[in-house]
Amino acid sequence: MGIAEDLPILESRLTELITRYEQYFIGVEKREPLRLLAEVDQLVRRYATAPITNTMYKHRYTSLVARLSSYRQLWNKTVREIEEGRYARDRFRARLNEERREQGEGMERRRDILPPVDPDLERVYRELQEARSACNLPPGGVTREQLAATLAKQRPELSRRLGTDDIRFRVVVENGKPRIKAGKTDTHT
Structure with a gap:
C-alpha cells in the first residue's frame, strides 16, 4: 500500500x-x-x-x-x-x-426541614389538573412549586387590590382553558 x-x-x-x-x-x-x-x-x-x-x-x-x-x-x-x-x-x-x-443517612433530618404542605395550594393544584384533563389538555404544564411561587408572587398585589389578606384561589375554565381566579374568602361558608 x-x-x-x-x-x-x-x-x-x-x-x-x-x-x-x-x-x-x-x-x-x-x-x-x-x-x-x-x-x-x-x-x-x-x-x-x-x-x-x-x-x-x-x-x-x-x-x-x-x-x-x-x-x-x-x-x-x-x-x-x-x-x-x-x-x-x-x-x-x-x-x-x-x-x-x-x-441516605439524613433522611429523617430532611423531613423536618421540608415545609408543611399547604392544603389550599394542594386543592388549587388538584383542581387545575382536573380542569386540564376536562379540557383535553395534557397533564402537567405547571408543577406544584411553580404554582406556589406564582401564587405567592401575586398574593401581595391581590391583597392590596382586594383590601384583605384572606384570599381564596379557585380554578375556572374560560374559552376552553383553565384559569386561576382570586377572590375574597367567603366567611359564610
Missing part, C-alpha cells in the same frame, strides 16, 4: 481515536483506547522517514500528524488529571456520590 491508500485510513482511524478518547473521558468507554492509538502511531511512523514527493499527500500527512500531536498533548494532560484526581468529571461524580450518601 502506498501513501495514497494509507492517508484515508489514517484520517478515519484518527477520527475514531478522537471519538473514543472523548467517550473515555466522559465515562462511556471504561478503558483508554490504547490499541487504536498504537495502530494510528504505526501508520504515522510508516511515513515518518519515507520521502513523500506529492505535495498534496505531504501536506495532508503533516496536517494529520500535527492534529494527532495536539490531541495527544490534551489526552496526556487529561489522563494525568484523572490519575491525580483533579479531573472535573471525577470531582463532580465524587461530590454527587457524597451528597447521595448524606441524603
Whole structure:
C-alpha cells in the first residue's frame, strides 16, 4: 500500500481515536483506547522517514500528524488529571456520590426541614389538573412549586387590590382553558 491508500485510513482511524478518547473521558468507554492509538502511531511512523514527493499527500500527512500531536498533548494532560484526581468529571461524580450518601443517612433530618404542605395550594393544584384533563389538555404544564411561587408572587398585589389578606384561589375554565381566579374568602361558608 502506498501513501495514497494509507492517508484515508489514517484520517478515519484518527477520527475514531478522537471519538473514543472523548467517550473515555466522559465515562462511556471504561478503558483508554490504547490499541487504536498504537495502530494510528504505526501508520504515522510508516511515513515518518519515507520521502513523500506529492505535495498534496505531504501536506495532508503533516496536517494529520500535527492534529494527532495536539490531541495527544490534551489526552496526556487529561489522563494525568484523572490519575491525580483533579479531573472535573471525577470531582463532580465524587461530590454527587457524597451528597447521595448524606441524603441516605439524613433522611429523617430532611423531613423536618421540608415545609408543611399547604392544603389550599394542594386543592388549587388538584383542581387545575382536573380542569386540564376536562379540557383535553395534557397533564402537567405547571408543577406544584411553580404554582406556589406564582401564587405567592401575586398574593401581595391581590391583597392590596382586594383590601384583605384572606384570599381564596379557585380554578375556572374560560374559552376552553383553565384559569386561576382570586377572590375574597367567603366567611359564610
